[in-house]
Amino acid sequence: MRDEITQLEEANQAVDFTEALRRVSGEVLETMFFTEAMPADCEHSWLGGAVSVQVGFDGSHVGEMWLAVGEEAVPALASAFLGLDPEEASAMERSQVILELANILCGAVLSSLWRDSRLQLDAPKLAAWDCGGEGVWHCCLTLPEGRLAISIRLVEMKPAP
Secondary structure, eight states, X not given: OHHHHHHHHHHHHHHHHHHHHHHHHHHHHHHHHXXXXXXXXXXXXXXXXXXXXXXXXXXXXXXXXXXXXXXXXXXXXXXXXXXXXXXXXXXXXXXXXXXXXXXXXXXXXXHHHOTTOOEEEOOOEEOOOOOOSTTEEEEEEEETTEEEEEEEEEEEXXXXX
């Protein structure tokens, strides 16, 4: 019976974290990228062609956040963030904006989940998508411009000093 209660508590916590991913991602995309993000069913065949970014974090919690943006959404997100027409943003500017989006999302999501924690983010880096499986909090979103996926893999929670 005790194991069943623990499993139920862990499942509820995962649902809360997934909801936080959706909510905070939607707020960031709306306020800083001027686009609406709607929850989407997870269908991951598009991830292989997406622009993917990994951001590690360390401190009271250790893990990594992954962001994948469908290629079709990159020009619109970059132009909205930079205040340019979609064709004006260079490939380098588009890449930098997606790295910055990952950095902003990671900071915002982690701050929402653990308000009083002390976390240090690594520099975001482009990487092939590698965040799935057990123990991963994940959500997929649909933007008017394309798709977006975000995942967090928690490796360790350090005890408070």
